[in-house]
Amino acid sequence: MNNPPEGPTVAETTITSVAGLAGPVEIVVDAWGIPHIYAGSADDAFFGQGFNAARDRLFQIDLWRRRGLGLLAEVFGPDYLERDRACRLFLYRGDLEAEWAAYGPDARSSTERFTAGINAYLDWLDGHPEALPPEFGLLGYRPARWRPEDVVRVRSHGIALNLLHEVTRARVTHAAGWEADLVRQALRPARQPHLAEGIDLELPDDLLRTFDLATTPLVFSGDPRAPLTSAAGTTGVAGIDATAEGSNNWVVAGSRTATGRPILASDPHRAYATPSLRYLTHLSAPGLDVIGAGEPALPGVTLGHNGQVAFGFTIFPIDVQDLYVYDLDPDDPARYRYGDDWETMRVERETFQVRDAAPRQLDLAFTRHGPVIHVDLARHRAYAVRATWFEPGTGAYLGSLAYLRARDAQEFRTALRGWGSPGENHVYADVTGTIGWKAAGLVPRRPGWDGLLPVPGDGRYEWDGFYAPEHFPEVVDPAEGFVATANQYNLPTDFPADRQLSYEWPDTSRHHRIVEVLRGGDRHGVEDSARLQTDRRSPAAQQVLALLDKIRPDGDDPALAAALTLVRDWDAVEEVDSPAAALYEVWVSRHLLPGYADEMLPPGTRPLLDLIDQAAARAALADPDRRFGADGEQRRDLLLTSTLRSAYEEVERLLGRDSRTWAWGDLHHNHQPHPLGFLDPTLDVGPIRVGGSGTTVNAAPYFPEDFVQTIGASVRVVMDVGEWDNSICVNTPGQSGDPRSPHYRDLAERWARGEYVPMLYSRAAVERHVAARIRLLPQG
Structure with a gap:
């Protein structure tokens, strides 16, 4: 204080x-x-x-x-x-x-x-x-x-x-x-x-x-x-x-x-x-x-x-x-x-x-x-x-x-x-x-x-x-x-x-x-x-990361190996300057959840969805045999690894090839616009670099298209x-x-x-x- x-x-x-x-x-x-x-x-x-x-x-x-x-x-x-x-x-x-x-x-x-x-x-x-x-x-x-x-x-x-x-x-x-x-x-x-x-x-x-x-x-x-x-x-x-x-x-x-x-x-x-x-x-x-x-x-x-x-x-x-x-x-x-x-x-x-x-x-x-x-x-x-x-x-x-x-x-x-x-x-x-x-x-x-x-x-x-x-x-x-x-x-x-x-x-x-x-x-x-009230630890991230414990990357897959190393060493606290939080949120919002929906839905259905229930997705991924059917665990793990790899490659494009310099706040911003900010930008407040996500007490959900925070505690x-x-x-x-x-x-x-x-x-x-x-x- x-x-x-x-x-x-x-x-x-x-x-x-x-x-x-x-x-x-x-x-x-x-x-x-x-x-x-x-x-x-x-x-x-x-x-x-x-x-x-x-x-x-x-x-x-x-x-x-x-x-x-x-x-x-x-x-x-x-x-x-x-x-x-x-x-x-x-x-x-x-x-x-x-x-x-x-x-x-x-x-x-x-x-x-x-x-x-x-x-x-x-x-x-x-x-x-x-x-x-x-x-x-x-x-x-x-x-x-x-x-x-x-x-x-x-x-x-x-x-x-x-x-x-x-x-x-x-x-x-x-x-x-x-x-x-x-x-x-x-x-x-x-x-x-x-x-x-x-x-x-x-x-x-x-x-x-x-x-x-x-x-x-x-x-x-x-x-x-x-x-x-x-x-x-x-x-x-x-x-x-x-x-x-x-x-x-x-x-x-x-x-x-x-x-x-x-x-x-x-x-x-x-x-x-x-x-x-x-x-x-x-x-x-x-x-x-x-x-x-x-x-x-x-x-x-x-x-x-x-x-x-x-x-x-x-x-x-x-x-x-x-x-x-x-x-x-x-x-x-x-x-x-x-x-x-x-x-x-x-x-x-x-x-x-x-x-x-x-x-x-x-x-x-x-x-x-x-x-x-x-x-x-x-x-x-x-x-x-x-x-x-x-x-x-x-x-x-x-x-x-x-x-x-x-x-x-x-x-x-x-x-x-x-x-x-x-x-x-x-x-x-x-x-x-x-x-x-x-x-x-x-x-x-x-x-x-x-x-x-x-x-x-x-x-x-x-x-x-x-x-x-x-x-x-x-x-x-x-x-x-x-x-x-x-x-x-x-x-x-x-x-x-x-x-x-x-x-x-x-x-x-x-x-x-x-x-x-x-x-x-x-x-x-x-x-x-x-x-x-300002806590940024994500229980949801802890649940998802636990699914990666038994996965071992192929020696010919350096992107997946680097991604696994980064998130396995992470405490699931989505701080502004966290490299792992940047990877995790890009992975979940842009790759894992859409991939999960494609697995679960008939072709052509996903565009009808205006959101994806994260809690339901986590439950399905944690119980793959019941939710994915035959070979459920193998299908689940393939989904996890393929989307994590693609997310890592995307963050490289967004924030550079050196993952040590990544920061969640470099992607995730809070913008507090004034109705007339387009006429006078000085009326707006922000962008402000922020941490957290929709699954942290310091709530900071965002649109996956641009990572701009949508709602939270004013x-x-x-x-x-x-x-x-x-x-x-x-x-x-x-x-x-x-x-x-x-x-x-x-x-x-x-x-x-x-x-x-x-x-x-x-x-x-x-x-x-x-x-x-x-x-x-x-x-x-």
């Missing part, structure tokens, strides 16, 4: 006459860009949070709002209409009273005050145009005012599964049978996916275009007025599912720590960008004193602590989406068969404002199940998505508003009863020493089917309500003295088979390593959790429960989204080196490290 600097220069700013405040608000920004917001009431604290979010992240949250609500064409022109229409299809359109109530009694007022704070900053900007972030000048527009319902209506920024899996599984099943798809995604527990009678799995090539436009990140390309393109949201990432995103968390009981106090660590994984998706903030008012990380466009925080309870999360990959396929009336394609009759799609005509053009009216079509994403008139078919997104209370992470004031572990668990989206593994610890884990989310009951393949929309495949909170697994004060989650398959062995929470789970390697380390000693400390938090000023954190590249701020990229190098900064909580500790002070005074 770094020693905190004492007494930085204080830049004090006083802003007067802010409409909407009941009393003064003070925003104290510490040396690392973390705002501590002090107010006389919770309402004013949320107002201050909104004001500060706009001050630090205005362009980011304005783009978040426009993209989510389908308002891009208004400022970027007609090329954005298709994306706008797609995004509006996935807005929440239900009862707003039920929506607000789902998040708890204070959610509406907190959000109203938060958006009022954003608008107050926009009002202030009217008189201080020089403070407008430079991105608005580059694109030639001004930020818009917010309404409270803007926050809750947006759904498409959240994580929801498993529509993409359904579609890929259908394509593979249609081409080669359902067993072939197990190479892409093994099912846990094992089962044969339910195939609906009469379903046609030959799906249109462009079926997901509208869904992708609605849900994938925005990427500007070319001229700022040129169309936005979609990031690759459905492409495989070296054996890790890019749609699952990842994350690690754990909580260690006081009986296993050096201080006798629990320690909780959480590092949620998402795609990298400048500014970061996450934002650290502290809200302090009577009855509310919470600090941690959330998203800048949302009120409150999602992981952190409130002085009594610490909390963190990882994705619990529940299945909350289904694709419905309809037979259309040939004489009237707006009608679809339902039961013994026909139903008519609901069509909503909406107006879209368009920059430098007349407003446009576009139709949005819905079936009883959800938005129509594709119509195939030639085959008289329509396709719609049903998702829990359209149920009250499923705005991403807004359920955290219910637990901000929890006074102990029991109140925290009670608050999770209303958690909607995304599915999460929540870990927690309170100052009395209680620790635990609780999975939560809104999952539909599917009587007689499993949600793994598309189903007809004719009434035979309906949801039967949702699983209740008590149907989700949990652990309180485990005998082992800790609990950890890393998105792994963690349903208990006696979990009822008829609860279809999910069958699709990421690789278990990160969890395996976390448990291995936590079991290794009884005197765990904050520094130990920090080292574990924010890391480790909390000393009860001695809160000992807690630490880091956010990359920095807290601020304003390129002119000293906190725009000041944490990126610390993050890359595995270093942290203090997450100060007490007013006295904060006051020793003030970098800026902003006073908001009520108007008049």
Whole structure:
């Protein structure tokens, strides 16, 4: 850890006459860009949070709002209409009273005050145009005012599964049978996916275009007025599912720590960008004193602590989406068969404002199940998505508003009863020493089917309500003295088979390593959790390398001999400067996994796979006689040696013939792009040389095509429960989204080196490290 600097220069700013405040608000920004917001009431604290979010992240949250609500064409022109229409299809359109109530009694007022704070900053900007972030000048527009319902209506920024899996599984099943798809995604527990009678799995090539436009990140390309393109949201990432995103968390009981106090660590994984998706903030008012990380466009925080309870999360990959396929009336394609009759799609005509053009009216079509994403008139078919997104209370992470004031572990668990989206593994610890884990989310009951393949929309495949909170697994004060989650398959062995929470789970390697380390000693400390969050040892690599123990190269095969020597002497730690890690990752991602898939699949099937399940591949390679059939071990060893040889030769071409100079970080980079980096490259952060992979706790999965890291931990938090000023954190590249701020990229190098900064909580500790002070005074 770094020693905190004492007494930085204080830049004090006083802003007067802010409409909407009941009393003064003070925003104290510490040396690392973390705002501590002090107010006389919770309402004013949320107002201050909104004001500060706009001050630090205005362009980011304005783009978040426009993209989510389908308002891009208004400022970027007609090329954005298709994306706008797609995004509006996935807005929440239900009862707003039920929506607000789902998040708890204070959610509406907190959000109203938060958006009022954003608008107050926009009002202030009217008189201080020089403070407008430079991105608005580059694109030639001004930020818009917010309404409270803007926050809750947006759904498409959240994580929801498993529509993409359904579609890929259908394509593979249609081409080669359902067993072939197990190479892409093994099912846990094992089962044969339910195939609906009469379903046609030959799906249109462009079926997901509208869904992708609605849900994938925005990427500007070319001229700022040129169309936005979609990031690759459905492409495989070296054996890790890019749609699952990842994350690690754990909580260690006081009986296993050096201080006798629990320690909780959480590092949620998402795609990298400048500014970061996450934002650290502290809200302090009577009855509310919470600090941690959330998203800048949302009120409150999602992981952190409130002085009594610490909390963190990882994705619990529940299945909350289904694709419905309809037979259309040939004489009237707006009608679809339902039961013994026909139903008519609901069509909503909406107006879209368009920059430098007349407003446009576009139709949005819905079936009883959800938005129509594709119509195939030639085959008289329509396709719609049903998702829990359209149920009250499923705005991403807004359920955290219910637990901000929890006074102990029991109140925290009670608050999770209303958690909607995304599915999460929540870990927690309170100052009395209680620790635990609780999975939560809104999952539909599917009587007689499993949600793994598309189903007809004719009434035979309906949801039967949702699983209740008590149907989700949990652990309180485990005998082992800790609990950890890393998105792994963690349903208990006696979990009822008829609860279809999910069958699709990421690789278990990160969890395996976390448990291995936590079991290794009884005197765990904050520094130990920090080292574990940045740990780069790969259990997956250890498993694969063990398969090479008995292989002896032929004397006439110097490339294979050199490759075996290099990896056999390796400790499976994927450090930035490791030659063996460079060879191993090139081997696995570009040679071994594709070769394994070719062995297991019928000819021509592999291009249909958007990823390869690494854990399933390792299991197959470890049991070759059962998985490869006759001469299984010989076939397996030939696959290992031929692909290792070719990988060694490729790394020679990439990094030179002297393997002593190879370094994994020379291939593997982290890039944190700004949306307008193509206009001004100085806005981007990176490339940064990184180690690790998708199977290390310091998660760094990548696209095999270029080895650029795709997802991982931008924010890391480790909390000393009860001695809160000992807690630490880091956010990359920095807290601020304003390129002119000293906190725009000041944490990126610390993050890359595995270093942290203090997450100060007490007013006295904060006051020793003030970098800026902003006073908001009520108007008049």
